[in-house]
Amino acid sequence: MDGTDLLTLIEGNGDAPEFDPGMSDEELLYCYGTMLTVRAFDDICLKLQRGGRIGFSIPNKGIEATQVGAASAMRKSDWIFPSYRDFGMALYHGVPPVQMMHNMFGNAEDTTRGRQMPVHFSWTEPIHFVSISSPIGTHIPQAVGAARAFQYRGEDHVCLASFGDGGTSSIGFHSALNFAGVWKAPVVFLCQNNGWAISCPSDEQTASKGYAIKAQAYGMPGVTVDGNDLLAVRQATLEAVARARAGDGPTLIEALTFRMGGHSTSDDPSKYVPKEQLEEWAKRDPVTRMQRYLERRGIWTQAVEDRILAEAQERVAEAARIAEHTPRPGLETIFSDVYADLPAHLRKQGEAAFDLAKRKGDAVAGGGEFPL
């Protein structure tokens, strides 16, 4: 076993022969509703960005099963070290969409105080969803350190570090897997192989047979899982989490999925993603697969679909309405949170900024177009 055998539990037609996920109908419908909410959030953000009301967004279409499946295997006491294409994990654990929208608008209620670009979320409640950084792979060794802290205190919590196929080329990935292997750290490494790192196809990112196989070199198990199959992702993550909690160390999971949209709202994937590849993956849509599964289980009807979808759409629309009408952060937020205490030189710079605004008026916001 080199980790390259693909774990699939739900077949394309929705059948899941001989597999009992051990989940109630409510739990399954909640997962499905979360997937629909991710998609509704995506849709509305795309419209807001196209309309110039937010500057930027990161599409998640196609990745919903990986996000929700992995999140559903984690406890609220665990920590998630996410990439910028992971917010479905936070949604699953109960972060309200309005908090996400505050970040999309970069307003005064945003937990990052409008300092970060949209989709660079940060929460400590109801789960630790650690502040996202744009540089790739930097968070992966941090997850190992946080896990070491759990080990040190004798706590059985687990860190989930999530990253894309591109992230495996970063220094952070290799350092993290090496450390975690040596320390037997309670970490689950989730590589979302979504086919493309912006315009670089996955097979130009590595010459190895997939990504899970890299686990071998670091002395940990590697598993390849069908990333568009929520139950398979959940099952693989549950097993990895159980190993981590039991003190048996880290696991690398490769979730094979596909980024159905661009890298971001500023990217045009039609310039480089072959149409046939997109069409092939469209047939494996993770939401449709889950829907068929629920239907076969007898808990999905069109009426259920209509109700869940309407709820999801209304939640994100309401969130957007609130966030758009929340004011910008104040000028003082440029200077706060640089240090625990405001140093004298920053106090002076802040005072000068306020003084200038009083004498010469406020600075004029530009209409910068984000290119990436």
Added chain:
Amino acid sequence: MPTLTLLQAVNDGLKTVMRNDPTVLVFGEDVGPKGGVFLATEGLTEEFGVERCFDTPLSEDGIVGAAIGMAMNGLRPVAEIQFQDFIYPAFDQIVSEAAKLRYRSGGQYTAPMVIRTPYGGGIRGGLYHSQSGESYFAHTAGLKVVIPSTPHDAKGLLIASIEDPDPVIFMEPKALYRTLKGEVPEGSYTVELSTLREARAGKDVTVFCYGAMVTVAEKAAEQAATGGIEVAVVDLRTLLPLDEEGVLDAAKRTGRVVVLHEAPRFCGYGAEISALIAEHAIEYMEAPVVRVTGFDTPFPNTLEHNYMPDDRRVLDAIEHVYNF
């Protein structure tokens, strides 16, 4: 003479060099078929093939380390770091390796290479797509640091940088990529490194600046002129090695100096200009040197217009040194 944007001038510069010199290779993240996230390398793979313009795995450390190896072995690599904010994984390769290779090998091994990287704010890029890290590199002996501010200079300085025998950090002001147009000569030409440019003449106050801040200084100078203050705008163009004589001459001519950059103030490049003037031209000064800079904080997103120096802040400083 064709009129190009600064971005098109970079693209034209790359193509011009690649047509003339088969040892020039261009690579980085998404620079191949996509043509780079800003399209600076658009059409290069098409014209020169994947052997000469290609995508790499997502590792800045790998990109720069490989560039050094190519450079020491007869090629002229032009590596792109997608955003200057992403350069830090390669910091070790740049600072410990590329910058010191000639010195530590007694000149046996060298790294004639260019690292192109877009820098600066103005595109709502937040903390990690807006940084101006020129001082990290200007503090490193063995590197050259070049920042163009016009389409003409972007092409001429880029060609000069690629032809230069030492490693050059070539920082492109992304805020000007598509907003600034200018005449750019066809074919090959160079702008000599370590020579500054007087972007605007004036007898009352001198503003030293570079990159995207040159247009801000010009705007402020325009406003100052309506109030009767004649402002010289000096575009430094090469931060390391600096045209020190040129700086001192320009400072002495007015005796009133504003230094302007987008990067944070503390240990920023303006400190070097201020110190140079204090050491060698203090007797010519009619007023203390004033710095207009980004704040000593990370780069915010929603409030980036409050963070970046604007004509309002520059004009205020001009008036201050003029009335001192």
